[in-house]
Amino acid sequence: MCSMMCRAVRIHETGGAEVLKWEEVPVGEPGPGEALVHHTAVGLNYIDIYHRSGLYPLQALPAVIGMEGAGMVEAVGEGVDEVAIGERVAYAAPPVGAYAEKRVMAADRLVAVPESIDDVSAAAMMLKGMTAQYLLRRTHAAKAGETILVHAAAGGVGLILCQWANHLGVRVIGTVSSEAKAEQARAHGCDHALLYEDGGYAKEIEAITEGRGVDVVYDGVGRDSFAGSLECLAMLGHLVSFGQASGAVPPVELGLLSAKSATLTRPVLFHYTEAREDLVAMAGELFHVVGQGVVKIEVAATRPLAEAAQAHLDLEARRTVGSTVLIP
Ligand SMILES: NC(=O)c1ccc[n+]([C@@H]2O[C@H](COP(=O)([O-])OP(=O)(O)OC[C@H]3O[C@@H](n4cnc5c(N)ncnc54)[C@H](OP(=O)(O)O)[C@@H]3O)[C@@H](O)[C@H]2O)c1
Structure with a gap:
């Protein structure tokens, strides 16, 4: 079924960009309610820096960081009806673990990606775009x-x-x-x-x-x-x-x-997406404005996932604009 190991960016201690290590990690198989996602694109977000630096403490180390990805469902566990094998999906959700070629994820955090949106754009927009959605539509309904x-x-x-x-x-x-x-x-x-x-x-x-x-x-x-x-x-x-x-x-x-x-x-995105119906509605509204061309997703840089450390340095040094996407 799935390979039991894959390559990922993992930290063994918190600190500067040098703590990001490209190494083999175990993947595991999807249990009940879970799906195995083969990532084709991984989103870079400022929260990754907070996790790496220790500003937001992680539950355990070593840990693969990252909270946003896109790719294909490779296997599903028992009772999964939100997604199917072979489906293109994306997510922005805890727990950390997105900086990897593959990961097991709760299936109810995954959403199907419309055909009009490619994987790199999906990985560039889920976390940042659903954040924009709730900030403008819910935290303060802008008029x-x-x-x-x-x-x-x-x-x-x-x-x-x-x-x-x-x-x-x-x-x-x-x-x-x-x-x-x-x-x-x-x-x-x-x-x-x-x-x-x-x-x-x-x-x-x-x-x-x-x-x-x-x-x-x-x-x-x-x-x-x-x-x-x-x-x-x-x-x-x-x-x-x-x-x-x-x-x-x-x-x-x-x-x-x-x-x-x-x-x-x-406010925090993950509280707004806690109920699956909210998550699906928020992602749906985001895909709609992007599909209409109202919001363009600027992927200003892509980098191999193995070079995540350089991507972190660029983000921290304020050298980036728009979104950066890491390619496994
Ligand atoms: N609460 C939530 O739900 C939620 C969800 C997503 C993101 N966020 C937050 O939203 C913010 C933006 O996230 P993002 O991933 O899109 O990052 P980003 O805005 O692409 O990058 C951070 C930007 O902050 C500015 N900045 C100002 N002072 C800085 C400093 N001392 N060091 C580094 N950057 C500085 C820089 O722009 P200038 O060079 O123009 O100053 C920099 O490019 C982050 O604070 C992130 O944690 C929160």
Whole structure:
């Protein structure tokens, strides 16, 4: 049936990119409710860096990291009716284990990939795209006419958020670290792409919004952007802190929110996808906007999975735009 070993990127200790080791690991066979997935593409996400560095502790080491993949179902265990052998599938879900040629996965976390979407695009969009979906549709249901601020607007989640928000009729302001990234953001629906380095983006946003501020800030940068995010909010604004690429946000003095009666949330994709019907609906909505051409998935780089360490260095050093996909 399946080969019992495959090659994977595994960590034995947490640390820098050098802890990522390309080695043989056992695969196992799918038990009840599980499927064996032969990966053709694996998504690179910032959460992989948190797992590798130890910011998000893993339950046990050694561990194959990675939470997003696409490929083909090679075998299924007892009682699996969500997917079938030979079906093209993708997922973005715990537990870690995606940086591998093959893995066993709970079948109820897998979704079928439409014919119009290739495997590399699927691996580039599941985690980042379903995140954009819940951020814009559920955490804060963005409405036409609203103004939002998206930090790291040229990043993986950022480029999808900008395009999708733009499609919803939302005015999008983004922050980025370079003029090249600003151009990318503008080309993907960001109405105003501002450089943080100028230091004055809050002032620019005040001018753009005629002193009102933005209705929502989608902040995946964390420590370095949090104060600026609060500053840019409109009265009754909503600060959605969904990541910490620059480091964890320090404890927040709740009273700070009272200056604007602001709301603050710290959402996590995997809570929104917990019920299979939600997962299927979210993936379906994502596939729909991508299929319509409303959201283009920018796979700016692909790399052999064995070179995951270099991909991590590039992501951490802010050298990437859009999505990076690792090829087993
Ligand atoms: N909560 C959730 O459900 C959820 C789901 C998915 C992703 N996320 C979060 O969303 C964020 C984006 O994820 P992604 O995978 O799409 O990554 P990404 O945005 O492609 O990469 C991170 C970007 O953050 C910016 N950044 C600012 N300060 C940085 C610093 N000190 N070090 C590194 N990067 C810095 C960089 O853009 P500039 O060069 O333009 O500054 C960098 O390109 C991450 O925080 C991630 O954890 C959260």
